[in-house]
Amino acid sequence: MSEHDFEVQHLAFSHDDRLLISAGNQLDGKLFIWNTTNGHIVSSLKVATQIFPDGISSICWGGYVKDIKLRNTDRYQFAIAGSKKLTLWALDALHGQCSYELVQTNAMVRDYQCMTFSKPNEEFLYVGSTSGDFCSYQVKNKMFVFSQSVCA
Numbered sequence: 785m786s787e788h789d790f791e792v793q794h795l796a797f798s799h800d801d802r803l804l805i806s807a808g809n810q811l812d813g814k815l816f817i818w819n820t821t822n823g824h825i826v827s828s829l830k831v832a833t834q835i836f837p838d839g840i841s842s843i844c845w846g847g848y849v850k851d852i853k854l855r856n857t858d859r860y861q862f863a864i865a866g867s868k869k870l871t872l873w874a875l876d877a878l879h880g881q882c883s884y885e886l887v888q889t890n891a892m893v894r895d896y897q898c899m900t901f902s903k904p905n906e907e908f909l910y911v912g913s914t915s916g917d918f919c920s921y922q923v924k925n926k927m928f929v930f931s932q933s934v935c936a
Contacts, residue, residue, distance in 0.1 A: 788812050798845045798860055810839035827880040836866035846901035849874045863909055865896035872926055887926045892919050
């Protein structure tokens with residue numbers, strides 16, 4: 785973790801424990817994806833300052849990206865929340881290439897704090913907020929599905 789210039793704020797292991805994401809705090813602004821078998825960096829991103837200027841609030845892995853017939857591909861998927869935004873990422877671990885898409889949150893502007901993908905097929909992303917509700921987003925279309933209030 786010495787690649788980070790400031791503190792590491794988030795860590796998350798992939799579903800198969802082969803990869804680890806480390807994200808620095810707002811001052812650091814760096815995100816690294818590590819190969820857990822040899823300790824090498826698979827990919828590095830400067831996402832916090834570009835996409836999330838107010839910092840990252842949550843990161844989670846979600847298995848593999850699905851093709852049009854909902855079959856697993858060889859690309860890993862993960863989600864990042866922060867700055868009232870949600871992004872879904874695809875990682876080609878062999879080449880270290882990442883791409884992302886913004887999730888269409890519509891009128892659900894929230895401070896997202898935690899998230900997880902649905903099991904076993906990672907069809908939905910469930911995201912908890914500081915507003916006392918959680919939202920569901922469809923991964924395939926990157927669109928809002930519903931919101932449920934869980935506390936006042």
